[in-house]
Amino acid sequence: MDDEGVDPGDDANPDEDANAAGGERDEPRVGVDWRDWGADAFAEARDRDAPLLLSLTATWCSACHEMDRETFADPRVAAVVGDSYVPVRVDVDRHPRVRERYNMGGFPSTVFCTPTGEVLTGATYLGPDGMKSVLDRVRDTWVEHGDSAGTVPRALAGDPTPAGEVTSAIEEHLAGQLEAQYDHEFGGWGTDAKFPLPRTIEFALKRERNQALTTLDVVERNLFDPVDGGFFRYAGSRDWGDVEREKRLATNAALVRAFANGYLYTGDERYRQTASATVDFLTDDLWTGRAVGGSLGPADESGYYTLSADERREAAPPRRDLTEYAGDNGLAAEAFLTLAAYTDDDGARAAAERILDFLRTELIHDGVVTRYRTGDERGERGLLEDHARVAAAFCRAEQVLGEGVETACAVVDHAVETLHDDGSFRDGPRDGAGLLDHPLRPIDGNVELAETCLDLAALTDDETYRDVAHETVAAFAGAADRFGVQVAGYGSVAARLCRPDLVIDVPEGDDLHRAALRVADHERVIVPGERSDARVRVGDERRTATTPDELMTKVSEIS
Numbered sequence: 001m002d003d004e005g006v007d008p009g010d011d012a013n014p015d016e017d018a019n020a021a022g023g024e025r026d027e028p029r030v031g032v033d034w035r036d037w038g039a040d041a042f043a044e045a046r047d048r049d050a051p052l053l054l055s056l057t058a059t060w061c062s063a064c065h066e067m068d069r070e071t072f073a074d075p076r077v078a079a080v081v082g083d084s085y086v087p088v089r090v091d092v093d094r095h096p097r098v099r100e101r102y103n104m105g106g107f108p109s110t111v112f113c114t115p116t117g118e119v120l121t122g123a124t125y126l127g128p129d130g131m132k133s134v135l136d137r138v139r140d141t142w143v144e145h146g147d148s149a150g151t152v153p154r155a156l157a158g159d160p161t162p163a164g165e166v167t168s169a170i171e172e173h174l175a176g177q178l179e180a181q182y183d184h185e186f187g188g189w190g191t192d193a194k195f196p197l198p199r200t201i202e203f204a205l206k207r208e209r210n211q212a213l214t215t216l217d218v219v220e221r222n223l224f225d226p227v228d229g230g231f232f233r234y235a236g237s238r239d240w241g242d243v244e245r246e247k248r249l250a251t252n253a254a255l256v257r258a259f260a261n262g263y264l265y266t267g268d269e270r271y272r273q274t275a276s277a278t279v280d281f282l283t284d285d286l287w288t289g290r291a292v293g294g295s296l297g298p299a300d301e302s303g304y305y306t307l308s309a310d311e312r313r314e315a316a317p318p319r320r321d322l323t324e325y326a327g328d329n330g331l332a333a334e335a336f337l338t339l340a341a342y343t344d345d346d347g348a349r350a351a352a353e354r355i356l357d358f359l360r361t362e363l364i365h366d367g368v369v370t371r372y373r374t375g376d377e378r379g380e381r382g383l384l385e386d387h388a389r390v391a392a393a394f395c396r397a398e399q400v401l402g403e404g405v406e407t408a409c410a411v412v413d414h415a416v417e418t419l420h421d422d423g424s425f426r427d428g429p430r431d432g433a434g435l436l437d438h439p440l441r442p443i444d445g446n447v448e449l450a451e452t453c454l455d456l457a458a459l460t461d462d463e464t465y466r467d468v469a470h471e472t473v474a475a476f477a478g479a480a481d482r483f484g485v486q487v488a489g490y491g492s493v494a495a496r497l498c499r500p501d502l503v504i505d506v507p508e509g510d511d512l513h514r515a516a517l518r519v520a521d522h523e524r525v526i527v528p529g530e531r532s533d534a535r536v537r538v539g540d541e542r543r544t545a546t547t548p549d550e551l552m553t554k555v556s557e558i559s
Helices: 014-025 040-050 064-074 075-084 096-102 128-148 166-180 197-204 208-223 248-267 269-285 308-313 326-343 346-363 382-399 407-421 444-459 461-476 478-481 484-497 511-517 548-558
Strands: 051-058 084-091 109-113 119-123 372-374 502-507 525-529 534-538 541-547
Touching: 040 084, 051 064, 051 096, 064 075, 064 128, 064 269, 064 346, 075 128, 084 096, 096 109, 109 128, 128 484, 166 197, 166 461, 166 478, 166 484, 197 208, 197 484, 208 248, 248 269, 248 326, 269 326, 269 346, 308 511, 326 346, 346 382, 372 461, 382 407, 382 444, 407 444, 444 461, 444 484, 461 478, 461 484, 478 484, 484 511, 502 511, 502 548, 511 525, 511 534, 511 548, 534 548, 541 548
Parallel strands: 051 084, 502 525
Antiparallel strands: 051 109, 109 119, 502 534, 534 541
């Protein structure tokens, strides 16, 4: 990061940055007169007795921009869309609840639905001829059957989650899945497209460390940009080829934490250097002056990522989205603080503090998190993903900086009050256009918030948070034997519920605090306070230490 990025006196205008990013986000709306997602579009569909065409896109998605140029700009397509449909453009990063309800398996997603939001049919990318054929077919179906042709996806049917008992068998099953799904030839898990799966790597660090470290190595070798820094989103083939060259904040932040934890367990400088370089990328290329923007596009048209450093300086840069998303910046702040705790990386720490200040002052109000701010525009409020990740960041801040637990409690308390019912968390309020009033209970968001609740229980000595975590994990336990490595984080939280956490109370800011942060267990909880010694506790067992070396000995004895 350059000095300008972290200087508290930085006078960069974030609203100008955000507005500029907004200008970069949108392709010219040629051909189709897109409506924004919301009640007005659905009201228009009811008034016209016409289906809606939802186009789910992302700024970083090259195929989305190609479909705009090739398909929606086609006069034949635009004419039929205008005559027979209400076309709605949805940015999936800004509208994650829409993304999760209408995603057809990738982006772009092209979805046809009734004026009540029920799905008629859908696809991903469609060329002009394919789109014309589908438009004609859906129009005929609508004329013949109307609303009765629509369906509600099974995940939104309102069925209870498959509850069960939280036992050590959950961790054992997912640990077994690490071996069952590991690719011993190419590294990583699975035999098709390869995603970095940072939470799976962290689960494996304590259970199949060689797999975790080998996967960190192949992720760095195949997905890291050696010129500008930062990780690409995923590889399209088993051998880590056919790389999709988007760089998203969420992916990069999660990998900063995974590589930092790899360094924690091994002391291998390669992992520290990769994590630090990724922080530099995020705080240089995506820094807005107070937080981190959402993504860089792939720039496939120019072949940018195949160029040398000198050639890139002369080339058109990738499309940049500087929208400051709350949840993704929560991930970044937590990851930066994790690296700083292990390495004394002052740049990562300073950037995390700037992000936390931005979140606290701009996107959190009375415990309610707003998804993003761009100029005067605000996103949705009270979404599970944002609450989970922002609360986790402030829990980490409490452990590393000695402050943040009050904010974390306020954010989690609001989520529990407004989103937690029937044993688990909904992804957002039970209202909105289309199918947004149908509750969805994503396991990833539930796992992230349950994990934060366990940290809060240790930081506050309030067992209510542990009870919420237990109830949430139990709500999915009946299906745990069908889970694969993609949700390995569920196994981590279940394991923490089956045995007491390693908790270390330390004097804030001294050598004991620094040593405790470097204990080789990334799930331990550090509680800084006004005390003269360190207390190591696991359940009812206690040990006391007065020096860093003694602390490490006591941790070994009690763990």
